[in-house]
Amino acid sequence: MNKYIPLFIALLGLITYDATAQxxxxxxxxxxxxxxGNEYENSEVEYRKALDKKINxxxxxxxxxxxLYKQKKYDEALKQYQALTVSEQDPKKLGDIYHNIGNTxxxxxxxxxxxEAYKESLRHNPNSQETKYNLEYARRMKQKQEEEKKKQDQKQDQNKDQKDQNKKDQDKKDQNKQDQDKKDQDKKDQDKKDQENQENKPGDQDKKKGDPEEQESKISQQDANRLLEALExxxxxxxxxxxKAKAAAQKAKKTKITKDW
Structure with a gap:
């Protein structure tokens, strides 16, 4: 009876494997x-159950x-695809895996x-038109990205140049204002100095007290007025x-005439 035990165990293992595979x-x-049915989250659950039954x-x-990709869980999807590349040997399957890695x-x-992922996909499956299309699409995206970056760099350079020019213009305005303020202050200082020098001149001091010629002119005029008044x-x-003399003579004449009559 013992000689039948190995055969029984083998059959039991085969039955168990078949049930697990089912x-x-x-x-x-x-x-x-x-x-x-676009129920990606629920489908994820079922696929994980399948992997629990057969991990590889x-x-x-x-x-x-x-x-995972359809749920936009791109990082998780990428890890899942990359894990498949470790043990897979079939070129067609590897081509599909790297194609999806490229998409992610x-x-x-x-x-x-x-x-690079699309190129690797084509190494394993060179006839895939879909991968070729995606590779060309990615290259165009890169070209567009480089052009946008170039435009952005140019714009930044222009902005920097404009800022530098604005700063130069402002510095020039500030310097001009400082120069003008200094000129104005120098002029004020000079005017003040000139005024002080003018006030300190002897002639100016005499003028303050009264110019002798002007005083002499004023005195002569006063004397003339008094003289004129005296003369009048x-x-x-x-x-x-x-x-009075005429009146007296007239009176005397009248008196004499009266006496002669």
């Missing part, structure tokens, strides 16, 4: 149905990467790395005396 396939099918399942692992890197704006008074007195 469960793995069931989870993959469920995941695929959910994926087609290429289909479950690859589809899990797709489910492109979505993460890692354009240079995505270009004297003339008035003389006229009065003349009038």
């Amino acid at each position: 469960k793995e396939r069931k989870f993959i099918r469920n995941g695929n149905d959910l994926f087609e 399942s290429y289909e479950a692992g690859f589809n899990l990467g797709d489910a 890197l492109l979505m993460n704006r890692k354009i240079d790395e995505s270009i 008074n004297d003339e008035k007195q003389v006229q009065e005396k003349v009038q």
